[in-house]
Amino acid sequence: MFEATFNQASILKQVLEATKDLVNDANWDCSAEGIALQAMDSSHVSLVSLSLRGDELASYRCENQISLGINMNTMTKILKCAENNDRTIIRADDDADVMVFVFESEGRDKTSKYEMKLMDIDSEHLGIPEQEYSATVQMSSKEFSRIVRDLSTIGENVEITVDKEGITFGAKGESGSGTVSLKSNPSVDEGSSNITIDLTDSVKLNFALRYLTFFTKAAPLSDNVSLSLSADVPLMVEYAIGDVGFIRYYLAPKIDD
């Protein structure tokens, strides 16, 4: 039996918003440690990896490992039936073909119960190696969303350059070009861009903005985002989910042959 209780529905709602545009169906792999999900987009260019630790949830139990095949759009719709502050329980029996959702209102005077059919999903699982990155940039998640949105109006791709001066995002299109530079600023002043850069080697890589736009849907989960880059390897974009876990995205770079 698997059962996880979230003090508020909002975390699950935000996790679904952060994944549903990238992935239609995904296996939620539940174990004694917690909930994990790994899924690629249909073109296999990007990957989302979600981890929620059971011991950081309001309550959690999972005796036997279980893989729950979930249609992300259906789950999004069911979660819309919950208020943000509703205590939310998700539950599935071993060998169950449904997941049960229970939403309890703040005053405990209203309880809603929904059942969602589970699916058999045959998904390809990738082994993601532990990677030392040449550059890791921590910045405001809102700022990152803004830059991705702004440069998407110019072109389809973004060139990300990280060096000791800071990070620069650049896009070129048929009608023009744009760049946004953020200086690394160790003195934390009010109103500064407030980014930190951990750099061993300068890097310059190209990525499709279309996927970065999907990743920025995770911004409500965290005030900060971290971008990890090395030459010729996938970008990792990570949003922490409080103390509960993280959502990480990987995106294959565009490389000149």
Next chain:
Amino acid sequence: SGKQHQLSAFFGAA
């Protein structure tokens, strides 16, 4: 600019 590779070009099957 550049060719879009799939992730499997970088990560192996688990």
